Amino acid sequence: MSTTSKTVRQSVTLPANVARRVRALAKARRTSQSRVIVELIETGLEARENEKRHYLDLLERLRSTKDPAEQERLTAELARLTFGE
Numbered sequence: 001m002s003t004t005s006k007t008v009r010q011s012v013t014l015p016a017n018v019a020r021r022v023r024a025l026a027k028a029r030r031t032s033q034s035r036v037i038v039e040l041i042e043t044g045l046e047a048r049e050n051e052k053r054h055y056l057d058l059l060e061r062l063r064s065t066k067d068p069a070e071q072e073r074l075t076a077e078l079a080r081l082t083f084g085e
Contacts, residue, residue, distance in 0.1 A: 012037075055081055 014022065022040075026033045055078070062074040 051081070 022033050022036050026036045029036065058074055058078050058081070062071060062078065065071055065074065
């Protein structure tokens with residue numbers, strides 16, 4: 001059994017400024033633009049998962065706390081995460 005995962009070829013259209021930045025990163029790292037795009041996507045997916053875990057942790061803390069001040073603080077932080085305010 002191979003330890004490498006199957007790859008799927010995808011085509012994406014990037015805005016010109018993003019493509020420039022990807023090219024610059026690839027050149028600086030001496031790697032391909034495809035590799036840079038994959039790394040950026042993986043980083044973004046991990047960040048999204050971490051954000052979700054943080055949100056659920058705050059929600060659980062809100063459910064379990066009895067302190068009104070803590071409830072208010074957690075509610076405000078959850079609102080900020082949800083609505084960006």
